[in-house]
Amino acid sequence: MSTRREFLTVSIVGATGAALAPRLAGAAPKSMSVVHESSFIKPFDDFFVKQLAPAYEKQTGIKINYETVSVGSMLTRLTTIVETKSGPEITATGLNWPWLFDPSLVDVTDIASDTGKKLGGWYETVTDAVVINNKWKALPWGNIGQLEVYRTDWFKEAGVTKFPDNWEDLLAAGRLLKKAGHPFGFELGHGFGDNHGWLYPLLWSYGGREVDKDGKTVLLDSSETAAAVDFCRRFYKETMFEDVLGWTDVNNNKAFFGEQISCTNNASSILVVGKRDFPEIAKVTDHALNPNGPKGRFHMLNPQSHAILTHAQDQAAAKAFLRWLYDDKQLSAWLVAGDAYYAPFLHAYDNHPMWNPEPRYIPYKESLKTSRLPGWPGPASHAMSESVAKYVVVDMFAKACRGDATKDVIATAVGQLKQIYKAK
Amino acid sequence: MARAAPEVGGRASPRRLLEREGAFSWIMLAPGVLFLIAFVAYPFFYGIYLSLQERQVAKAGLFVGLGNFVTLFHDGVFWQVSRNTFLYTIVTTVLKLLGGLAMALVMNQAFRGRNLARAFLLLPFIVPTILSTIAWMWIFDPTFSVINWTLVHTGAIRTGFSWLGNATLAMVAIIIVNTWRGIPFYGITLLAGLQTISPELYEAAAMDGASINQRFWHVTLPIIKPILIIVTMFSIIFTFADFQIVYALTHGGPANATQVYVTYAFDLGMSAGQLGMGAAAALTMLPALVLLIIGLTLYLRRE
Numbered sequence: 065m066s067t068r069r070e071f072l073t074v075s076i077v078g079a080t081g082a083a084l085a086p087r088l089a090g091a092a093p094k095s096m097s098v099v100h101e102s103s104f105i106k107p108f109d110d111f112f113v114k115q116l117a118p119a120y121e122k123q124t125g126i127k128i129n130y131e132t133v134s135v136g137s138m139l140t141r142l143t144t145i146v147e148t149k150s151g152p153e154i155t156a157t158g159l160n161w162p163w164l165f166d167p168s169l170v171d172v173t174d175i176a177s178d179t180g181k182k183l184g185g186w187y188e189t190v191t192d193a194v195v196i197n198n199k200w201k202a203l204p205w206g207n208i209g210q211l212e213v214y215r216t217d218w219f220k221e222a223g224v225t226k227f228p229d230n231w232e233d234l235l236a237a238g239r240l241l242k243k244a245g246h247p248f249g250f251e252l253g254h255g256f257g258d259n260h261g262w263l264y265p266l267l268w269s270y271g272g273r274e275v276d277k278d279g280k281t282v283l284l285d286s287s288e289t290a291a292a293v294d295f296c297r298r299f300y301k302e303t304m305f306e307d308v309l310g311w312t313d314v315n316n317n318k319a320f321f322g323e324q325i326s327c328t329n330n331a332s333s334i335l336v337v338g339k340r341d342f343p344e345i346a347k348v349t350d351h352a353l354n355p356n357g358p359k360g361r362f363h364m365l366n367p368q369s370h371a372i373l374t375h376a377q378d379q380a381a382a383k384a385f386l387r388w389l390y391d392d393k394q395l396s397a398w399l400v401a402g403d404a405y406y407a408p409f410l411h412a413y414d415n416h417p418m419w420n421p422e423p424r425y426i427p428y429k430e431s432l433k434t435s436r437l438p439g440w441p442g443p444a445s446h447a448m449s450e451s452v453a454k455y456v457v458v459d460m461f462a463k464a465c466r467g468d469a470t471k472d473v474i475a476t477a478v479g480q481l482k483q484i485y486k487a488k
Numbered sequence: 489m490a491r492a493a494p495e496v497g498g499r500a501s502p503r504r505l506l507e508r509e510g511a512f513s514w515i516m517l518a519p520g521v522l523f524l525i526a527f528v529a530y531p532f533f534y535g536i537y538l539s540l541q542e543r544q545v546a547k548a549g550l551f552v553g554l555g556n557f558v559t560l561f562h563d564g565v566f567w568q569v570s571r572n573t574f575l576y577t578i579v580t581t582v583l584k585l586l587g588g589l590a591m592a593l594v595m596n597q598a599f600r601g602r603n604l605a606r607a608f609l610l611l612p613f614i615v616p617t618i619l620s621t622i623a624w625m626w627i628f629d630p631t632f633s634v635i636n637w638t639l640v641h642t643g644a645i646r647t648g649f650s651w652l653g654n655a656t657l658a659m660v661a662i663i664i665v666n667t668w669r670g671i672p673f674y675g676i677t678l679l680a681g682l683q684t685i686s687p688e689l690y691e692a693a694a695m696d697g698a699s700i701n702q703r704f705w706h707v708t709l710p711i712i713k714p715i716l717i718i719v720t721m722f723s724i725i726f727t728f729a730d731f732q733i734v735y736a737l738t739h740g741g742p743a744n745a746t747q748v749y750v751t752y753a754f755d756l757g758m759s760a761g762q763l764g765m766g767a768a769a770a771l772t773m774l775p776a777l778v779l780l781i782i783g784l785t786l787y788l789r790r791e
Contacts, residue, residue, distance in 0.1 A: 140758045146546045147763075164761045168546040253653075254741035307630045309742035310652030315629075322631040446544050446761055453759035454565065455744070462743040466655065476564065483563060 093378045095127035096385060097152035098370070099145070101138040104333040104405060111401035116394060120385065128385065136256050136313070145373065153376035154386065157369045158208070159452075160437050160444035162194045162201040169201040170372040170379050172386065176200035179390045184411030187432050192444060193367045202369035203390055206399065206406025207435060209428040210261030210364045212355070213320065213334050214327040217348040218246045227352035231269065231295060234327075234355045238303025241326045248303040249325030252462040255313035259458045261364045262329035262354065264438050267292045267457060269357025274457060275442035275485055282481045284460075288359065289474055293464045300465035309462055321345060329354070332405055332425055351427045353434075365435035368406055407432055447485045456480045535767045543764035556768035565744055566752070566769070573748040573773070576663060576734075577727045583667040584723055585716075588674020593708075595675065596682045606679075613672040621736040624665045628652050628737070655745035658738050662746050665733050670726075674719055681715035682708065714788060721784045728773055749773045 103109045109132060117128040131152055133141045138156065145151040146168045162169060177200075180186045186204075194202040212234075214227060222241050228234040238248045251258040267274075271288030275281065300308070307315070316328040321342050328334075338346030354363055370389070372382040388394060392412070399408055400418045404425040408416070409432065419426055438457070439448035451457070460477040464470060481487070505511050539556055541549030560566045595606055612620065626632050628651035636648030651661045685708065693703045709716075731750040734740065740747030740755070749769060757766020 143545050143758055143761065164544075165546045252742070254739035254747075305630070305653075306650035307653035310650070310654070310658050310738060312739050312741070314625075318629065319631060324631045450756070450760035450762055453755045455741075459743040462741075466743065479564065483559065 092124065092126060093381050094125075095129060096154065096376075096378075096382060097129040097131055098154040098156070099131045099133065099138075099141060099152040100156040101135055101158075102132040103402070104135070104331070104336055105401075105403050108398070108402040108405065111398055115401075116389065116398065119394075120388060123388075124384075126381065126385070149375040151373075151375075153373060153378075153382045155371055155373060157194075157202050157371050158366050160193055160439075160448055162369065162371060163196055163444040164446060164449055165371070166196050166201055168374050170374055170376070170383070171199045171201065172203055172372060172383065173198075173200040175383060175387050175390060176203055178387070179203065179410070183392060183395075183413070187409040187411070189365060189432060189435050190367050190409040192437055192440070193365060194369055202367075202371040203386060204367040204369040204409045205390075205395065206368055206402070206408045207428070207432055208257075208331050208366045208368060208405070209407055209431045209435065210258065210265075210329055210331060210354075210366070211427050211431060212327060212352040213330045213332075214350060214352065215246065215345075215348050216350050218244070218326045222246075227350070228355060230356040231266070231299070235295070235299050235302060238299065238327070242303050246326035247305055247324075248299075248327045249308050249311070249316050249319045250299075250304065250327075250329050251311040251313065251316055252300065252309045252458065252465055253311040253315075254455055254458070255311065255315075257364075257366070258311075258313045258316055258328075258330055259455070260438050260452060261331075263296070263458055263461050264364060264436070264440075265354045265362035266296060266357070266461075268362040268436065268440070269354070269360055270295065271357075271359035273441060274439050274451065274481060275447075275487075277441050277443070279442045279445055279447065280485055280487050282478055282485055282487045284481055285474055285478045290470050291358070293461060293470045293473060296461045297464045297470075309466060320349075332428055335422075335424060336403065336405060350424050353427050353431055361434055363431040363435040365437045365440075367409065404428070442485075450484045451481060454480060454484070456484070535771060538764050538767035539771050541764045543762075543767075545761035545763055549764060552764070556765050557772070559765065560768055560772065565747070566772075568744050569747045569749060569752045569769075570772070572659070572744075572746060573728065574776075575659065576666070576730075576746075576748060577724060580663050580666045580670065580727050581720060581724055583663070584670040584674050585720060587667065587671040588719075589678055589716075591671060591675035592678035592682055593704075595679050606676075609675060610672045612669045613676075617669065617732040618736055620669065621665060621733050624661075625652075625737060628661050652738055653742055655742055658742060658746050662734055662737055665737065666727060666730060669733070670723060673723065677715060677719045678712060681712035685711050717784055717788060721781065724780060725777060728777060 098112075100109070100112075109130070112130050117130060121127050129152075138158065139161065142155055142157070142161065142165065145155065146165050149168075157165070176186070176194075190204050190207075194200055194204055212227065218241060219225070219227070219237065222237065222244050224237045224240065228237050241247065250262055252263075253259060267289065270292035272286060272292045273283040273288075276283050316325065316330055317334055317337070319325045320328055320330075320334050321338070323345070332351065335346060335349050335351070338349055354361060370386055372379055372386065376382045389398075395408075396413070396416065396418075399406060399413065399416070402418075404418050404422060407428045414429065419429060437444055437448065438452050439445075442448060456477050460473045463473045463476070506515070538549070540551060540553060542552045542555065543549035591609060595602065595609070599605075627634055630636065630648055630650060630653075633648055633651065635651070636645075639645045640648055649657055651657050689707050689711075690703055693707050698706065729750055730748065731754065734746055734748050734751050735754070738746045740751045749772060753766045753770035755766075756762050756769050760766075
């Protein structure tokens with residue numbers, strides 16, 4: 065090496081080569097991690113750990129670690145992963161999270177497209193949550209729906225043999241049941257799911273909307289919203305009791321198993337836990353779609369999906385794993401292990417054997433067509449998440465139930481929404 | 489045998505370095521200082537940096553100056569949160585102070601089983617907050633509440649209170665839990681102060697004809713006052729930034745009736761992904777705490 069320039073050139077080439085060597089070598093990773101919120105259905109998590117991960121390792125030599133976080137803390141964990149750009153390569157997402165973490169998620173359109181073609185196509189409703197600028201950023205495996213959960217024996221005793229089809233009829237049934245000592249219990253406090261799960265659908269079913277499709281024009285101040293608020297106040301006063309105003313997500317489950325309430329809005333976890341721990345109550349528990357309102361019937365969309373994080377060292381390997389996981393052989397068996405808790409968004413599973421053992425879960429499948437994200441018809445966005453995190457719609461209803469005037473609670477909520485959506 | 493001449497201008501050996509008081513002090517301080525820089529100073533300044541940006545999770549920040557604070561000051565919920573935080577802190581601090589002082593005075597007396605009693609009284613402080621708060625959730629539960637059950641079965645009330653559903657009672661509930669958890673901290677710290685008081689002082693006061701009350705006001709209180717002030721300062725800081733009790737028991741509900749700065753900041757930052765706004769909400773606690781610390785420090789120095 066005769067000159068400094070030569071030395072420099074050799075050094076740069078050498079350093080670059082060393083840096084690229086591991087990638088160019090194309091060695092598959094020895095292991096990858098998937099992070100999930102703990103499932104209410106333990107066999108669902110067990111199936112991954114005991115069946116899927118070992119099967120994939122046997123085929124490819126890649127070990128798949130399955131990390132779980134407690135219910136309700138997945139968003140915090142995901143925020144930490146994304147902000148530190150470290151941790152699991154594959155994450156579970158819910159609600160509109162793919163929009164929140166869009167820049168940190170890998171495009172999985174190719175897998176979504178192939179999976180859709182093979183398995184009867186995707187439900188259109190789910191694309192609101194996972195398709196961003198025409199790119200799929202997450203692959204949904206199933207919805208955790210929020211439906212009406214009720215005691216069939218007490219409804220019958222009150223003379224209600226079929227679950228009411230509209231809100232007014234449900235109110236009438238609730239009056240009878242409360243009089244018989246079996247009030248309703250719908251969460252109006254600051255939980256993370258069981259409150260939004262029925263209050264947004266109630267708002268929509270009366271024609272109320274938080275924001276317009278442009279994501280900027282706040283539409284909440286309307287006669288339709290006022291009608292929904294007025295109904296909610298009557299529904300609360302005539303069928304429930306004060307505690308529901310302070311409930312979080314555990315309370316309605318506890319109250320249902322404590323035989324304190326005859327009807328609530330929840331995921332199918334109540335029946336799942338009932339069958340395991342309270343078999344006598346499970347025998348007289350059933351589900352129904354949310355009631356119809358003057359402007360239709362709605363449900364909450366909460367698609368559970370998998371996304372690949374951009375910090376993954378080998379994104380191709382992560383994609384290969386998801387492609388394998390979303391093959392019918394694996395996905396179908398995993399959904400069966402999930403005991404129909406997750407309603408799949410693929411039409412090939414509309415009549416899947418997973419629905420046969422327990423027909424009481426079928427309404428969760430039927431609800432998919434009418435399920436929307438909170439903030440609908442506005443697009444999924446950070447503002448939508450802020451509105452949910454600030455409980456704007458939940459507190460609007462809760463304040464009305466505690467006695468505040470309809471116009472006041474709407475005005476307060478509108479003020480908050482205008483700030484959140486940066487509306488003029 | 490000739491001895492080697494000492495090195496002049498040579499490198500100092502590690503042993504010599506340790507013998508130099510200035511260097512030794514810095515070596516001893518270094519772990520603590522590094523710890524504080526990593527886990528206190530860095531997050532604190534990063535928090536300030538975040539609060540000056542419109543910074544959404546997974547995205548680059550945009551400098552907005554004090555924009556986040558202005559937005560918060562126009563947010564009705566933020567003012568409700570401020571009122572809640574001050575009310576929660578002031579009431580619990582007074583209750584803990586009185587309860588802790590009473591506990592310390594009793595525990596300072598000689599009686600059978602005193603050590604066992606001291607150990608039991610520490611339990612609320614020892615049990616992890618989240619566990620004890622879950623126990624309190626059951627205590628306040630409408631169906632299973634032991635308080636309601638007792639009141640209803642003794643005929644004191646006809647129907648149970650809605651501890652967590654009623655806005656006022658929900659605030660009372662979180663105050664009760666925080667007070668229950670915080671009293672042992674006051675009690676044990678003040679007990680340590682009480683044990684430094686020489687019995688001769690009490691004997692002298694008694695010989696001068698001082699009553700029990702007079703002995704407390706003129707002997708006990710002046711001596712333990714510095715400890716009382718320090719423990720109150722710590723307690724205010726901890727209570728102001730209390731997260732677990734509120735988050736686990738009410739999550740700020742019903743309708744924000746128990747929402748405090750930290751739970752609101754958490755919801756903004758973590759649930760809404762608005763990291764800049766969340767940091768700003770958390771930092772709004774700072775002025776009140778700084779004023780408090782300055783005031784109490786000045787007072788202590790004067791004393």
